[in-house]
Amino acid sequence: MKFDFDAAHGYSNNHKPELEKVHVCGCFSCLEIFNPQEIKEWIIDENDCDERGTAICPKCGVDAVIGESSGFPITKEFLTEMRRKWFGL
Template identity: 30%
Template sequence: MTWTEAQIVQAHEHCFENAQEVQASAQCACYFCAANELPGAYFEPGAITEWLNPAGRDAKTGAEILRSGSKPLSDRATAICPNCTFDMVIGDASGLPITDRSLLSAINERF
């Protein structure tokens, strides 16, 4: 299938501050892993053990604060892929066809 720029951008927005959506999902996909046919591209939300905290950055290092464990620090946290450790996770609660590799490849190519 061919995806429009608007569809790709809209789908990509589900990768950020997605804790609620991911935790409400039965299955998640990492668009980087799926597009590159890496093992573990699809997983259950419980497999996620790291989250980017939207609260900000460490005062000394400036690094984004990570939370280890299956629970994010807030509903606005961003899921980190348990396989590649990128913030490229989309849950099926998004309503997107996450098993359609053409969509995940299109997002990966664009971003």
């Protein structure tokens, strides 16, 4: 299946309200899948990307978290493709 990874990336920031309502999210840096309740650190700043809160992955400390509310699959396969696109790995 082909995905719009640019659109998916838009769901990786400014997403605290959405992540607080779901049960599954994943990190496209470390490829871990976890419950958003594990997130303890958020970037909250006065800019368009972080004013509502951007999650920091509790497993690796990178702001590359995407939740199931994005509509994209939170699977190892999808996260691996996201990592390839955004981190070149």
